[in-house]
Amino acid sequence: MEQKAKRVGKFNIIDIIAVILIVAVVAFGAWKLLGSSGGTAAEDGGMVKVTYVVKCEGVPTELYETCQAHLPSPLMASGALVGGQIESVEMEPYYVLGPDGQWIEDPEHVTLLFTATTETPAGEVMTTKVGDQEVRIGKTDYILKSEYIEFSGGTIVDVQWEGLAEE
Known part of the structure; x- marks a missing residue:
């Protein structure tokens, strides 16, 4: 012991x-x-407003008016609101290849361009995220999800950061 x-x-x-x-x-x-x-992040560098555009192609035509009726709509991810919202939607024609090899407008489908805004922490290396998804120009397979709207397979075609100092 x-x-x-x-x-x-x-x-x-x-x-x-x-x-x-x-x-x-x-x-x-x-x-x-x-x-x-x-x-x-808010104490270190503040928040930066981010506006981005998501392009969804081959969408049934009737969904354009349905989406407009539910805008603005708060953004969601994993069943929770993430801050930010879908502000607007624009419609463009959707083209398909015809039997003669020429591009023709598809009367039953359209291309929708959704404009969304959110805020992200400013920092030396800025990573803009909505939920778990990064927001970067050219990103494909983006899932745009809100309280009433959800489209998968979108492409981010434009991103604008407001209040970001140009160097």
């Missing part, structure tokens, strides 16, 4: 390394969880 009490108070090099590793893992986890800067 007396010998066990003496062993508890002694540390060897392996014990010291184990304690240092545990402290390092806890510190790294806290740093990742709280963020490297210590402040919130």
Whole structure:
């Protein structure tokens, strides 16, 4: 019994390394969880308003008027509102290849251009996200989802960041 009490108070090099590793893992986890800067995005650089356009092709014609009736509509992701909204929708003709090899307008389908706005934290490296999806020009397979509207397979054709300093 007396010998066990003496062993508890002694540390060897392996014990010291184990304690240092545990402290390092806890510190790294806290740093990742709280963020490297210590402040919130709004405190560090503010928020930037982002306006982007999503192009959805081959949509049934009657959906244009239905979408207009539900605008503006708050943006959603994973069943929760994410901030921002779909502001407007524009309609363009949808073209298909005819039997003679010429492009002809499809009377039953249209191309819809949705304009949406959101706010994103400003930073040195800016990643604009709506929910889990990044907003970048040229991104295909974008899912535009709101309280009443959902289209998948959209392409982001324009992104504007307001209040961003030009360098």
